[in-house]
Amino acid sequence: MSVSTHVLDTARGIPAAGVPIRLETADAIVVGDGVTDEDGRLRWDDAGTGRYRLVIDTAAYLGPDAFFPEVAIAFTVADARHHHVPLLLSPFGYSTYRGS
Template sequence: MSSVSTHVLDTALGRPAQGVPVRLSRITDEAVVLGTGTTDADGRVTDFEGGLEAGTYQLWFDIAAYATATGQSIFFPEVTVTFTITDERHHHVPLLLSPFAYSTYRGS
């Protein structure tokens, strides 16, 4: 069984993005929400439930809520990252934000 965590960094402000609402879903015929959280002071959500089987999953980030809280104007109000788990290890999915772009990758 696998697990998932995420880390959101605000590259425009040069600091972790605290207070970003995040939702983890499993994607089958429909999206099934498995957990929700909010990034901590270090920009992390580490408490999504483990025990994830092989399959397709999605992390949804509420960037609009974060932008409002930090007084920023951000082009993308939300970000979804869809990924596939094929093995039984931990999957870390970081998100790097800037006002007009974002990037992600598979971390460890």
């Protein structure tokens, strides 16, 4: 099954390109890493069931004085469907949800 994310800069109204992201297991074992493409997207195709965490280096995008220099999103993959976990990012806040 696959896991993907889409980072959107809600302050500027654009996708957040070039954001470094790691996909880790709950035990902090790195499953994959990369940077968002020009549309703010990144995908991994080899995830199994279990607990995961997306660790997003928001300081690389927002700058060294970012209020939230890193965002970690923990979630559970319980079935074989695709799991999409978007991040809506602004300088002083963020939100996420289960996408499709």
